[in-house]
Amino acid sequence: MTPPRLELRRISKQYPGVKANDAVSLSVAPGEIHAVLGENGAGKSTLMKIIAGAVQADAGELLWDGAPRAPRSPAQARALGISMVYQHFSLFDSLTAAQNIWLGLDKAMTLDAVRARVRTLSAEYGLPLDPERPVHALSVGERQRVEILRALMTAPRLLILDEPTSVLTPQAVEALFVTLRRLADQGCAILYISHKLDEIRALCHRCTVLRAGRVTGEVDPRQESNASLSRLMIGVEPPRLAARAVREHAPERLRVSGLSLEPETPHGTALADIALALRRGEILGLAGVSGNGQQELLRVLSGEDRRAERGVVTWIADDPSTDPSNDASNDASNDPSNSRAAAGAVNRTTDLGPLGPAKRRALGLHHVPEERLGRGAVPSMSLAQNTLLTRREPVGRLGHVSTARAAALARRLIERFGVRAAGPQAAARSLSGGNLQKFIMGREIDAAPKALVVAQPTWGVDVGAAAQIRAELLALRDAGCALLVVSEELDELFELSDRLVVMARGRLSPVIPVGQASVAQIGQWMSGLWDTAAGEGAHAEA
């Protein structure tokens, strides 16, 4: 019997304060697609870095084709035939695809030879790519193809892919799977890191599940259900969401009309003729492959980018005649005359154009950005201090900050949202990505916003916390908040949203109720193909 291509025996790695890998064993045979499943912080990345030679294990053995040879550097790993495709691309925008691939190789090949080889490989594996095109002109899916082709140039014997589908449309994911299966059929061993259960069940032959640095199971994913896999991954089954109440057509809270904007940075996306409305008690889901203008749109909504023309973004405040919470201001004169109501209706809209993020927040418009460290939170500051970015409860007269009140607020967020942190004084950067995400989401949800704009609400958080965050978002919706949720995970959008809209190349698709949408249709829209004629009608309706 042939030995496995790669075998790990009781690999351990200790980092300050955390045991990233604790006696992890795993083996991959030639031709096998092996999934490594685990929530963020489970130790997947450390394990892959050990295999790729970027990190050395403290203890344990690494066998390659049955012989002990642990790579001491990425170069040694490459020499063994180990290639890795990272989650974040490292490509130069101004160079062509072939030049980028050439840069990553030993200088044994000429650029012409690289071009020829790229053409052969892309035909062989169904990865269509013109090697002469500059990277900045490529879509995200095509950029990933460049990365995969770069990995294939050296004819790898073990290919590691780290969360490869997070930036792909459903159709592109299918195409990638075809390529990976073909590679496996030729005898390449594949390690596939992911937390997407459906993909693992569809693609992989075996699956090693990690939790808190230990192996909690090695299973055949084709024989498992999502529930059984996530039980292995997080230890408990994720809580189910409550059944959704049917919504009627709700009044608008925030309106964008005729928004067109050049990008602030050279590689940004221009926004073209954007129109959308956020309604009270409703979640609008914004789907799309990242980098298609979502970031730019969110900056306009949050007030970080105030270049939009006046009157393009408007806020519609509560109607005092219908809102019971405002009765106190109304009881002086008890005649709800028509003229007063009409005058009120005029005054209820506010042009958000000139207002900065703090003023918009004061109106009730909150925002959770995609970048957690450095934008949603200041890395070196404590959680207590980080509450001050968007919350004013700890601030008293003359701008005096009560450290006790800030700490109490942070402690409340930690408890309510199950943030794993040393306490209110822990620096934001000492939290894992998922825990910081919980803290930031919690900070904005806890503010009881009237409108909430969220990018990637459950990015990097484990399944249990994701379910909690989704439940909190639905609770906000039921309390009358208007939400815009931008996510790369279609499952999440279908689960949360009342209506869906797709963004592609800086434009918005028509808005459709989630009940009428299908994954296939949304996937098609994500590549920018929607019927413009239908779009006009739906825009007007939205």
Place this chain on the structure above:
Amino acid sequence: MLKLEPRPQPSAAMSLASPLIALALTTLIGVAIFAALGKDPLQGLRMFFWEPLRNGYALGELGLKATPLVLIALGLAVAFRANVWNIGAEGQFVAGALAAGWVAMQADAGSTKLIVLPILLAGVLGGVAWAAITAALRDRFHANEILVSLMLVYVAELLLQYLVYGPWKDPAGYNFPQTITFLPATQLPKLFTGTRLHIGVWIALAAVIGCWWLLMRSMAGFALQTGGIAPMAARYAGFSSRAALWGAMTLSGGLAGLAGALETAGPLGQLTPYVPVGYGFAAIIVAFVGRLHPVGIVLSGILMSMFYIGGELAQSRLGLPKAITGVFQGLLLFCLLACDTLIHYRVRRVAGLGVRGVDKEQR
């Protein structure tokens, strides 16, 4: 083998210990320098660390020099925390001294002690105005504030020289480049007889408390510092980067100008080309050695004042060159920057561990 390894969190203990280790290293190197120059190292250290503390008068001199250092360093600490690199406090100090000196020259026989208030106010405004040039150029044209503020130091010094050699020269001063000696009414009230210590000490202490509140307990200070550490987060929160720039520049300029006014209306009593003695630059070191923290700055300001006095004593009593003060200042900053590495990293002994398989394979 020793290896530097990143710490999971910056070490608070090392942040406090670093200046002390740096001081110890500076002292050690100082001993070596004294020995190399053929002086008795003990005598040398005595000049720096004992003589300035020996009696009431010496302590008064210590406080007198620490006052401007602390005032300027407080403003710089706020600016540096906001990531605004005002290197030109020396120029703002001179501008403050000029404005204060002009008001002091307007005093006549009828002036009362109250004239001290407009003198100090003029000093603040002079410093603010000088710093505002840098802020405006950075705000409008994105000019680098390090270069602009530094170059404006030389402009301020040339302006001072022009005035004392020209229009403001004392007609009865035997053609010396100096203004008239200001009338006694303009003199700052003294704290103790027999010393030169004046009420500036109380002003500096009040500024310490004010800056502590600003940095540690106020929303404005939080916004300033967020803009300095994480500009994207400040933008997300809605803190204005322009407000941070102007706030930091005017506060640091105003405090430097106030220090200039205190010197003018205190120990100097007139304007000469020798008003700038490097307090503005030394305060940069004071700010960093004091960890950009108001209380730390008081301690480091006193230390730097000892260096000034020790340097003068080493010059007059041991015949060492005047440059010895600058050497000590530079050594301290140099050692501090080196020690600060240990705040974010720790030293670990690394034994020859690794994965067993590799060792076999490599041999």
